[in-house]
Amino acid sequence: MAADQPQIHLVIGSQFEDIELVQIVVEESLRKLELDEAAAHSISLAVREAVANAIKHGNQQNPEKRVEIDFGVEGGEVVIEVTDQGAGFDVSQVRDPLRPDNLLRPNGRGLLFMNSFMDAIDYSFKPEGGTVVTLRKRLASTPTARGPKEENER
Amino acid sequence: MNIPSRTRDGVTILEPKGKITIGVGDIALREAVHAALDSGAKNLLINLKLVTTIDSSGIGELVSGYTTVTNRGGKLKLLNLPPKVQDILQITQLVTVFDIYDDEDEAVASYA
Numbered sequence: 001m002a003a004d005q006p007q008i009h010l011v012i013g014s015q016f017e018d019i020e021l022v023q024i025v026v027e028e029s030l031r032k033l034e035l036d037e038a039a040a041h042s043i044s045l046a047v048r049e050a051v052a053n054a055i056k057h058g059n060q061q062n063p064e065k066r067v068e069i070d071f072g073v074e075g076g077e078v079v080i081e082v083t084d085q086g087a088g089f090d091v092s093q094v095r096d097p098l099r100p101d102n103l104l105r106p107n108g109r110g111l112l113f114m115n116s117f118m119d120a121i122d123y124s125f126k127p128e129g130g131t132v133v134t135l136r137k138r139l140a141s142t143p144t145a146r147g148p149k150e151e152n153e154r
Numbered sequence: 155m156n157i158p159s160r161t162r163d164g165v166t167i168l169e170p171k172g173k174i175t176i177g178v179g180d181i182a183l184r185e186a187v188h189a190a191l192d193s194g195a196k197n198l199l200i201n202l203k204l205v206t207t208i209d210s211s212g213i214g215e216l217v218s219g220y221t222t223v224t225n226r227g228g229k230l231k232l233l234n235l236p237p238k239v240q241d242i243l244q245i246t247q248l249v250t251v252f253d254i255y256d257d258e259d260e261a262v263a264s265y266a
Contacts, residue, residue, distance in 0.1 A: 016177030041207075041238060048209050051188055052176045097248050106218040109210035116245045 009073030011128055012051075014059040014067060019051050022069055026080070029071055033078065033139065039078070042117035049110040050082040050133045058084030058131055059060060079134045083138070088125040155179050157186035165262050166195040167233075173205040174212030175240070179205075183212065187219040187230075194229035197265045201258070203234035213246055220252065234259050 012018035028046050030040040036137055051067055059065035065085040068141060097100055097109045114121050120136040155178065158172045168186050184199075190198055198219070202208075208216075216232070223230040231253040235243065243249045250255045255261035 019176065020178070038238075045207065045209060046173065052209070052211065056176075103247060103251060104217055104221055106214035106221075107210070109213060112246065113210050113242075 007070055010069040010071075012054045012067050012069070014061050014063055014065050016052065016055060018067075019048055019055070022051050023048060026069075026071060030078070033073065035078075035139070039137070043080070043135075046114045046117040046135050046137075047080050047082070049113045050080070050135060052086035054082050054086070054131070057089065058086030060086065067106045070124070077136045077138050078142070082133045082135070083126075083130055085130050087129060088131050091123055155182040157182055159186060159190060160197070162258075163262050163265075165197045165199050165265050166190045166202055167199045167258075167262075169201045169204065173207045174205055174215065175207055175209040176211035180211040180215045182207075183215045184218065187215075187222065191222065191228075196223075196226065198223055198228065198230045199233050199255075199261055200202060200230065201233040201266075202236060204237050205236060205239055206238050208242060213242060213248065216249065216252070229265060231255065231261060231264065233258060256260075 008025060010022060010025060010060070012022060023044060027040065027044050030043060047069070051069065054067040055061060059067065068083040069079040094111055095105075095108050097103070097105065097112050102108065114135060118135045118137050122134040124132045124134070126132065155170070155172070157168050159166055159168045161167070164248065168183075168190065170179060170183055170186070174183055187198065200216070200219070220230045233255050235254060235256070243252065243254070255264065
């Protein structure tokens with residue numbers, strides 16, 4: 001990530017409690033960018049979902065695996081990369097949580113949250129294993145609710 | 155997190171506060187719903203007025219609660235959605251599933 005400003009690099013374990021730590025750091029970083037409260041909340045929630053997915057689906061809550069979070073600003077966008085050490089996944093196989101027969105499923109809305117709250121999301125998969133989810137949001141933009149393009153449990 | 159509950163006219167009202175998120179409030183919500191059902195409650199009303207953040211796991215617990223209560227012949231409804239929670243229910247299209255109220259009297263009367 002080629003950042004315009006010093007970026008933050010966090011490494012956490014694969015336990016859900018660590019999401020709170022990430023949240024504190026991300027929210028403080030967003031506060032310094034003077035984003036409006038709604039936009040900051042949207043980004044914060046999207047990062048929460050990406051980290052939760054990395055812990056749950058990527059690292060399978062394996063305590064020996066790590067999740068890395070890189071937070072920065074480049075080209076007028078907040079850019080957050082979340083990297084796990086899992087086996088990766090097929091985005092096209094992710095279930096659409098908005099399909100009527102999926103509405104009452106208790107899980108599978110993580111990507112919907114991310115897609116709804118960010119301007120762009122990219123997935124890349126390292127040859128040695130591990131998924132990198134890149135979340136982008138323009139600094140001048142306001143939160144928008146967009147539907148998901150993918151489907152699954154994430 | 156311990157979720158306060160009270161009963162009014164046969165309706166059990168749960169009042170979570172703060173975060174309903176993975177590893178924080180989601181399990182507490184699940185436990186509160188099951189504790190209410192185990193103690194004989196049939197109809198539940200969840201007052202979300204003091205909820206600051208809800209993530210996909212928290213939404214999942216609301217959906218699970220809805221399904222569990224419905225399967226037992228009761229009703230689970232929602233009260234006082236903060237704008238952020240309202241937005242998420244719109245995004246997830248769960249506004250089409252839940253009965254949502256912003257007045258407790260009206261909500262409680264709706265179970266009659």
